[in-house]
Amino acid sequence: xxxxxxxxQGIEKSFGTLKAVDGVSLQVKxxxxxxxxxxxxxxxxTTIKMLHGAVQSDAGALRVLGxxxxxxxxxxxxxxxxxxxxxxxxxxxxxxxxxxVYAGFFSISKKASLSRIEYLxxxxxxxxxxxxxxxxxxxxxxRRLHIARALIHEPKFLILDEPTTGLDPQARHLVxxxxxxLKSQGLTILLTTHYMEEAAQxxxxxxxxxxxxxxxxxxxxxxxxxxxxxEVYELRGGVSEELLDSLQGLPVTAEVVADILYLYSxxxxxxxxxxxxxxxxxxxxxxxxxxxxxLRLTGRELRD
Amino acid sequence: MLFPQAPSHRAFRVWVRHLVYxxxxxxxxxxxxLGEHIxxxxxxxxxxxxxxxxxxxxxxxxxxxxxxxxxxxxxNATYESTYGAYSRMRIQNIYESMLMAPLTVGDIVLGDLxxxxxxxxxxxxxxxxxxxxxxxxxxxxxVAILPILFIEAVMFxxxxxxxTSLAHxxxxxxxxxxxxxxxxxxxxxxxxxxxxxxxxxxxxxxALPLTHAVRISRGLFIYGYVENFIWHLSFLLGFxxxxxxxxxxxxxxxxxx
Ligand SMILES: Nc1ncnc2c1ncn2[C@@H]1O[C@H](COP(=O)(O)OP(=O)(O)O)[C@@H](O)[C@H]1O
Ligand SMILES: [Mg+2]
Numbered sequence: 301x302x303x304x305x306x307x308x309q310g311i312e313k314s315f316g317t318l319k320a321v322d323g324v325s326l327q328v329k330x331x332x333x334x335x336x337x338x339x340x341x342x343x344x345x346t347t348i349k350m351l352h353g354a355v356q357s358d359a360g361a362l363r364v365l366g367x368x369x370x371x372x373x374x375x376x377x378x379x380x381x382x383x384x385x386x387x388x389x390x391x392x393x394x395x396x397x398x399x400x401v402y403a404g405f406f407s408i409s410k411k412a413s414l415s416r417i418e419y420l421x422x423x424x425x426x427x428x429x430x431x432x433x434x435x436x437x438x439x440x441x442x443r444r445l446h447i448a449r450a451l452i453h454e455p456k457f458l459i460l461d462e463p464t465t466g467l468d469p470q471a472r473h474l475v476x477x478x479x480x481x482l483k484s485q486g487l488t489i490l491l492t493t494h495y496m497e498e499a500a501q502x503x504x505x506x507x508x509x510x511x512x513x514x515x516x517x518x519x520x521x522x523x524x525x526x527x528x529x530x531e532v533y534e535l536r537g538g539v540s541e542e543l544l545d546s547l548q549g550l551p552v553t554a555e556v557v558a559d560i561l562y563l564y565s566x567x568x569x570x571x572x573x574x575x576x577x578x579x580x581x582x583x584x585x586x587x588x589x590x591x592x593x594x595l596r597l598t599g600r601e602l603r604d
Numbered sequence: 605m606l607f608p609q610a611p612s613h614r615a616f617r618v619w620v621r622h623l624v625y626x627x628x629x630x631x632x633x634x635x636x637x638l639g640e641h642i643x644x645x646x647x648x649x650x651x652x653x654x655x656x657x658x659x660x661x662x663x664x665x666x667x668x669x670x671x672x673x674x675x676x677x678x679x680n681a682t683y684e685s686t687y688g689a690y691s692r693m694r695i696q697n698i699y700e701s702m703l704m705a706p707l708t709v710g711d712i713v714l715g716d717l718x719x720x721x722x723x724x725x726x727x728x729x730x731x732x733x734x735x736x737x738x739x740x741x742x743x744x745x746x747v748a749i750l751p752i753l754f755i756e757a758v759m760f761x762x763x764x765x766x767x768t769s770l771a772h773x774x775x776x777x778x779x780x781x782x783x784x785x786x787x788x789x790x791x792x793x794x795x796x797x798x799x800x801x802x803x804x805x806x807x808x809x810x811a812l813p814l815t816h817a818v819r820i821s822r823g824l825f826i827y828g829y830v831e832n833f834i835w836h837l838s839f840l841l842g843f844x845x846x847x848x849x850x851x852x853x854x855x856x857x858x859x860x861x
Contacts, residue, residue, distance in 0.1 A: 315861075352704055355861045371608060378706040388701035392625040401624055404617040405705035450704075 303366065305330050305457050305488045306351065311360035312512075313346050320346040322512030323360070330456075333489040335499040335520075337590075338509035339598050344492040345385050347509075348461050351490070352382050365457060378406060381450030385461035385492075389442060389449070391434045395426065398434065398445065399452060406453040413452065420448040424478065440471025447478070458482065460491040464498070476502065496590040500524075506590070510598045520590050528592045529553070533563040533571060534584040543578050550574060555596070564588060564596075609856050611710030618702065618715020619722070626723070637727050641734045644672055648795065649738075659797060662826060666742065669735045670825035671794035673728045673749060674756065674817045680724035681757035682785055685764030686777045689716055693768060699859055709856045713765060717848065720761035721754050728753045743828030749821045755840050756817040762847030769854035788814045793822075813843045 306328040313321040321343045328334045336344050349355040351364055353373030362369045364376045390398050396417065403413035421427045424444040429437060437445065443463060450458060463479070464472040476498045483489055483502065493499050499506055500520040507517040516523060533552075539561045547554055552565040565571050575583055649665030656664040692698040702712050729750060735741055767780040791798065791805065792814035798806055809815050816836040823830030830836065 349861075353860070354700070354703055373608065374706045374708055377704065382704040384700070384704065386697060386700075388697040388704070390621070390698060390701065391696055392628075393621075397624050401617075401621045402701075402705060404620055405614070405702060405707050407614070407617070407706075 304328060304363070305332075305365055306334075306490065307361075307363040309361045311347075311350060311357045311362050313343075313350060313355055313358055319512050321350065321357075324509075324512070324514060325360075326507065326514070326517075328488065328490060330488050331486050332505065333483050333491070333503045335503035335506040336490070336492040336509055337494070337496065337499060337506055337594055338492070342509040342598075343512040344509055345461055346512075348382075348459055348490070348492065351459060352377055352380065378453070379456050381453070381455035381458045383443075383446050383450045383458070383460040383463055385465075387442060387446070389434050389445060393434070395421070395429050395432050395434070395437070395445060399449060402449050403452045408453060416452060416454070417448075420451055424448045425474065438471075440467045440474070443467060443471070443475060444478075447475070451482075455487075457488045458490075460489070462492055462494070464493060464495055472498075496594060500590045508594060508597050515597050516593075524588050524590055524593050528588040528596065529564040529566040530588055531565045531571075532586055532588050532592055533561075533565065533575065534586070535561040535563070535575075535580060535582070536584075537582070540578075543575075543580060546574070546578060562592075564592065607710070609709040609852065609860075611708065611714035611852070614707055614711045615714035615718060618707065618712055619718050621698075621702075622716070622719035623722075634726070634730060637730045638734065641672070641676070641731045645669070645734060645738060648672075649740075662742075663740075665738070666740045666826060667797075667822075668795055669740045670746075670749065670821035671818055673731045673735070673753065673825075674792075674814065674821050675789055675794050676731050677724040677728045677753040677757045677817075678760045678785070678789065678814060680727040681720045681760040682764045682781075684720040684723050685716070685761040686768055686771075686780065687774065688720070689765055689768045690771060690774065690777075692716070693855070693858070694771075699855075703859060709859055710852050713852050713855050714848070716765065717758050717761040717851070720764070721757035724757035724761070725750060725754050728757075742826040743824065745824040745828035749824050752817060752820050752824075752837070752840070755837075755844055756814070759813055759840060759844040759847055762844065762851045765851040766847060766854055769851065769858045788812050791815075793818045813840060816840050 304327045306326055308324055308326040310323045310325055311321060312319065312323055324347055336347065338344050346355055350357050350362060351369065353369055353376070356370065365379055367376050369376060390401065393401060399417045399420070400410045400413050403416070404410070421430065424447060426441060426444055426448065429441060434442065447460070447463065464475050467475065472495070479489065480502055503520060505518055506520050506523070507514045509515065516527065537559060539556070544554065547563070550571060551567050552563045552571055555562045555564070563571065572585065645665065649668055653664035658664070659667050699712055703709070732746065767777065771777065791809045792812050793809060794814070798809040816839040820830050820833065820836050
C-alpha cells in the first residue's frame, strides 16, 4: 500500500460564486476510520464526491489509493465502495438483481457474484428480501442494501455519506455495528455523520468542517479534552450576575445560550462546591462530549 | 489517459442492466407493438391507400411498409433515449450509481444507446413480421434492413440523448418532438414520395438522416437492390458517430461537475 489511502492537498471547488470546498487537506492511512462532521452545507458531500470523481476539483492535488483522481478515477473506483447520501438503488430491479447487475459493473460475472451476494445479504440482515422490489423496503433496509452493494467487489476503501441519517434507532445501531465490524476487518473507512457519539466511538480521527474548511482535526477524545475540557455543568433557568462574576477566578469557560449557562471545566474540582456555596443546587454535571465541541466551533444558529 | 470518459466494452454491462429490467414487461410491450403496427398498416396502407394511385408500379401499402419499419425504429429509439434516459439520468439516479462503479460516462452513454437501438430493433422486427403476414415483402433482402435500422436507431438514440442532456424537465421533449422528430418523420419520404415537391423541400429532405435510412430500406424491401448504397450508409454512419460524440460530451458535462 503506497502511502495514504486519501492524500488531499488544498483541494477546492466552487459552484458559481459559492466556494463549497475551500482548501481541504486530508490524509487517511490504510485501516483508519475518519469521520467528517459538519452542519448542513459545510461541504461534506462535495468533498466526498471529489474523492470518487463525480465532482472535479478546481485546485489542489488529490490522490486516492495511490492514484491521481483527475486522470485515474475509474481505476480508483474499481477498488472503492461508495454509499452516497441520496438513494441511488435501482428501483426497476429486485434486491438480488440490484446486486448482481452492480457486480457486473465491476466485471464480476453473475455466477461469481452469487456467494458474495449471499454473504452480504446475511451480513446486512436482508436475506429474506432477496426477491423483493426496492419500493417495498423500509428506509433502513435500503441503506443496508446500499452498503451491501458498495461492498460487492470487496473494496479496500469504503466511503459513506450520512449512512444513518433518517433511520430509526434500531436500524441506526445495526448500521453502526456493521461498520465497526468492517473496520475491525481492516477496511479503511471515510464517513460523514451528524451522530456525534457514534462518530466519537468509531472514528480514529474526526474532522469538523464548516464553510468548506476543516476547523479542527484529530482523535475525538483528545480534541474534546483539549478544546472543551472534561466536564460540563449545565444550569437552567435564570442565572444571577453575581454568580457569573464569581466564576472569574475558576478554571472554567462560561457560555450563555438562551436561558442555559454552560460551564466547561478542565478540572471539575471546586466548581461544584462553588456552585453550591452560591445556593445553586439545580444543575446538571456531565462529561464533555464531541457535540459540545461541535457546537462551540460551528455556533448554534440553524443552517438550513 | 487521453479521454478518461471514453466508451469501452464495459458498455455491455450497462446494456445488461436495461435488459434485466426489460424482462419484467416485454410480453406486454410486444403485444402492444403488434397491435399498433397492424393498425398503422391497415389505416394508412389500406384505408388511405385506396385513394392513392400505384407508385412506380407498387401498391401504397407496399410503398409505406419499409417507411413504417424505419419510422418505428426512429420513434422507439427516440422515446427510450428521451423519456426513458431522462428518468434514468435525472430522476432515478441510475447514471449516478453507475459512475460510482468503475464505468465511464462513455460506457454509460454507449450502453444506453445500444439498449435503445435493441429495443427499437425489436419493434421494427415485429413490423417486418406484420408486413410479411400481409404479403407485402418483395424481396428476401428485406431482412438485411434490420442491421441498417440498428445503426439508424443508434443514431436517433444519440440525438435523443443530446436532447435529454439539455433538458431541464420532461416538457422540453414536447419541443424536441415537434421541432425535430415530427418534421423528420414527414419529410423523409416515409409516407409519401418527396420527388415532385418544391425544390427546397427536396433539398431539406436530402439533408435529413432519416431519408437515407428510408432509401436503403425501401430498395432492399421491394427490389433487393439499393442505388447509391455506400453514400446513404456513409451518411448514416457519419451522423451516428457525430451524435454519439456530442452525446458523450454533453452527458459528461451533466454528470461530472
Ligand atoms: N451542484 C451544485 N450546484 C450548486 N451548489 C451546490 C451544488 N452542490 C452543492 N452545492 C452547495 O455547496 C455547499 C456545500 O454542499 P454540500 O457539499 O452538499 O454540503 P454538506 O454535504 O456538508 O451538507 C452548499 O451550500 C450547497 O448548496
Ligand atoms: Mg451532504
